[in-house]
Amino acid sequence: QQRENIRNIAIIAHVDHGKTTLVDQLLKQSGLFQQHEVVQDRMMDSNDLERERGITILAKNTAITYKDYLINIVDTPGHADFGGEVERIMKMVDGVLLVVDAFEGCMPQTKVVLRKALEHQLIPIVVINKIDRPNARAAEVIDEVIDLFIELEATDTQLEFPVVYASALMGTASATEDKQDENMLVLYDTIVEHIPYPTEQLDAPLQFLVTLLDYNEYVGRIAIGRVNRGIIRQGQSVAVMMRDGGIKSGRIEKLYGFQGLKRIEISEAGAGDLVAIAGIREINIGETIADPAHPEALPVFAIDEPTLQMTFLVNNSPFAGREGKWITSRKLRERLFKELETDVALRVEETESPDAFIVAGRGELHLTVLIENMRREGYELQVSKPEVIVKVIEGKKQEPYERLFVDIPEESLGAVMESLGSRKAEMINMINHGNGQVRLEFRIPARGLIGYRTAFLTLTRGYGILNHVFDSYGPFVGQTVGGRHEGVLVATEKGVSSFYGMMSVEDRGTMFLEPGTEIYEGMIVGEHNRDSDIVVNICKEKQLTNMRAANKDETVKLKTPIVFSLEQALEYLNNDEYCEITPESIRLRKKIL
Numbered sequence: 001q002q003r004e005n006i007r008n009i010a011i012i013a014h015v016d017h018g019k020t021t022l023v024d025q026l027l028k029q030s031g032l033f034q035q036h037e038v039v040q041d042r043m044m045d046s047n048d049l050e051r052e053r054g055i056t057i058l059a060k061n062t063a064i065t066y067k068d069y070l071i072n073i074v075d076t077p078g079h080a081d082f083g084g085e086v087e088r089i090m091k092m093v094d095g096v097l098l099v100v101d102a103f104e105g106c107m108p109q110t111k112v113v114l115r116k117a118l119e120h121q122l123i124p125i126v127v128i129n130k131i132d133r134p135n136a137r138a139a140e141v142i143d144e145v146i147d148l149f150i151e152l153e154a155t156d157t158q159l160e161f162p163v164v165y166a167s168a169l170m171g172t173a174s175a176t177e178d179k180q181d182e183n184m185l186v187l188y189d190t191i192v193e194h195i196p197y198p199t200e201q202l203d204a205p206l207q208f209l210v211t212l213l214d215y216n217e218y219v220g221r222i223a224i225g226r227v228n229r230g231i232i233r234q235g236q237s238v239a240v241m242m243r244d245g246g247i248k249s250g251r252i253e254k255l256y257g258f259q260g261l262k263r264i265e266i267s268e269a270g271a272g273d274l275v276a277i278a279g280i281r282e283i284n285i286g287e288t289i290a291d292p293a294h295p296e297a298l299p300v301f302a303i304d305e306p307t308l309q310m311t312f313l314v315n316n317s318p319f320a321g322r323e324g325k326w327i328t329s330r331k332l333r334e335r336l337f338k339e340l341e342t343d344v345a346l347r348v349e350e351t352e353s354p355d356a357f358i359v360a361g362r363g364e365l366h367l368t369v370l371i372e373n374m375r376r377e378g379y380e381l382q383v384s385k386p387e388v389i390v391k392v393i394e395g396k397k398q399e400p401y402e403r404l405f406v407d408i409p410e411e412s413l414g415a416v417m418e419s420l421g422s423r424k425a426e427m428i429n430m431i432n433h434g435n436g437q438v439r440l441e442f443r444i445p446a447r448g449l450i451g452y453r454t455a456f457l458t459l460t461r462g463y464g465i466l467n468h469v470f471d472s473y474g475p476f477v478g479q480t481v482g483g484r485h486e487g488v489l490v491a492t493e494k495g496v497s498s499f500y501g502m503m504s505v506e507d508r509g510t511m512f513l514e515p516g517t518e519i520y521e522g523m524i525v526g527e528h529n530r531d532s533d534i535v536v537n538i539c540k541e542k543q544l545t546n547m548r549a550a551n552k553d554e555t556v557k558l559k560t561p562i563v564f565s566l567e568q569a570l571e572y573l574n575n576d577e578y579c580e581i582t583p584e585s586i587r588l589r590k591k592i593l
């Protein structure tokens with residue numbers, strides 16, 4: 001492929017704004033699927049699920065052929081970035097497609113990703129999608145985008161972004177708001193015209209930065225990234241420059257390019273190409289694959305350390321097996337170790353018990369997302385409450401501190417400052433953008449962030465964005481700082497054991513109830529830990545049936561921890577039919593709602 005005909009872009013969108021539908025249309029219209037049958041045999045690696053469902057799952061890497069051009073599209077994580085993935089993806093591409101719903105407009109979650117894109121001097125294209133919606137308000141949404149760009153300190157060049165009005169659903173687009181063309185040609189052309197092509201050196205010693213990892217049981221770990229320099233060939237011997245400065249040797253057993261949503265085997269690729277490599281065992285993110293005659297590493301980037309851990313356990317309760325099909329310790333173990341193949345920010349440790357694993361990650365949300373994914377895949381498990389990972393450094397107990405960034409509406413400033421103060425956060429910086437939005441930066445013990453997201457979202461009415469990166473180890477604060485976990489435990493027909501799976505990905509608050517907590521009919525007050533009590537309101541009648549079955553007495557002592565979501569709890573709290581009204585439940589309801 002001629003370098004001039006390559007375009008590498010990342011796609012950024014708030015969930016549901018139409019990213020998947022858009023890529024789907026771009027693939028369809030590029031005529032790619034006419035070649036589908038031919039391609040099929042050559043597909044070395046394709047996820048069965050993806051193949052079954054056709055193109056409904058957006059692959060991390062999608063490649064679209066349009067005329068003589070190859071357009072690589074890299075998906076970005078929407079709202080949860082745990083291992084610095086967004087930062088790394090930005091180094092792989094030369095531009096971004098920002099997809100915004102013509103009615104909903106800019107949403108907070110895409111801001112983090114967009115900020116990174118603009119910081120990396122990437123060229124943006126704004127796609128106002130769902131223009132077919134009767135309540136579309138494209139002009140206003142564009143104003144919002146401009147405001148956001150200004151707030152994120154976009155350069156003048158970036159502010160001259162082209163706009164494409166599109167309906168991914170209908171497969172149409174246009175450069176003006178009033179009338180849609182019959183197809184999306186204008187979008188392909190805008191990408192080709194506005195996004196620069198790669199200009200790295202081809203006639204130089206090979207350098208390739210391992211940016212993303214994938215895994216496949218046949219070929220093992222797969223390293224994905226951009227060829228930064230030179231040419232890479234299938235079968236070639238390479239030097240692998242490790243993050244600690246060490247060098248190991250390896251061989252490019254398989255080299256893949258991207259075609260549509262699939263990877264296809266290729267014999268060689270050059271600087272500026274996005275490729276996947278298999279056959280180098282233990283290859284890791286941040287390592288450079290280089291020419292053995294010129295073993296030069298690319299700059300090493302930091303990967304944040306895990307700061308929080310939880311124990312994942314086989315469900316040993318009397319209700320085991322009701323929620324999931326994968327319930328054995330062998331299945332649990334396999335699944336956790338598989339996750340390690342692609343998630344650099346996660347650690348898994350075995351324990352003395354074959355039924356328990358310690359899982360460490362980048363915070364509560366990181367682990368919650370993993371649990372939620374596992375639950376959806378049919379795993380049934382129990383988890384302990386999270387705790388920070390304490391280290392002994394120079395004979396002293398130290399615990400992790402995080403650098404916390406929050407973007408909030410000005411009116412919630414006081415409340416957010418106060419809540420963070422009680423969690424021992426120290427303010428480092430504050431920027432008032434003058435448009436009603438404020439950005440604050442803090443240093444905070446990682447412990448103080450446990451359970452904070454829910455409180456934060458409430459304080460900012462859902463408009464706040466919260467992000468944190470590892471800062472350093474610092475003095476041991478011990479105990480839970482600030483932050484009461486408040487909530488209501490609600491039993492369902494399925495009984496208490498099923499609570500573990502009720503967290504939402506949005507992490508609107510997870511609750512943890514420790515073993516030994518007493519549950520009795522009607523009302524329960526359980527100690528969560530020293531400074532946070534949970535008032536638990538168990539719904540009468542049908543919800544308690546299973547618990548009674550488990551224990552003839554009206555009191556049940558929890559044998560294993562329970563996790564549940566605040567959303568679930570609110571739903572029940574709002575429903576008098578299910579809730580026993582006591583002074584305590586009224587007090588709680590007032591507090592939470």
Ligand code: GDP
Pocket residue numbers: 013014015016017018019020021022058129130131132133166167168169170
């Ligand atoms: P993603 O979460 O960004 O990948 O969003 P999806 O592509 O899954 O789209 C979310 C929903 O919006 C789906 O129900 C789509 O059918 C719908 N959708 C996507 N694009 C359009 C569009 O252009 N117009 C309308 N009316 N709906 C759309």
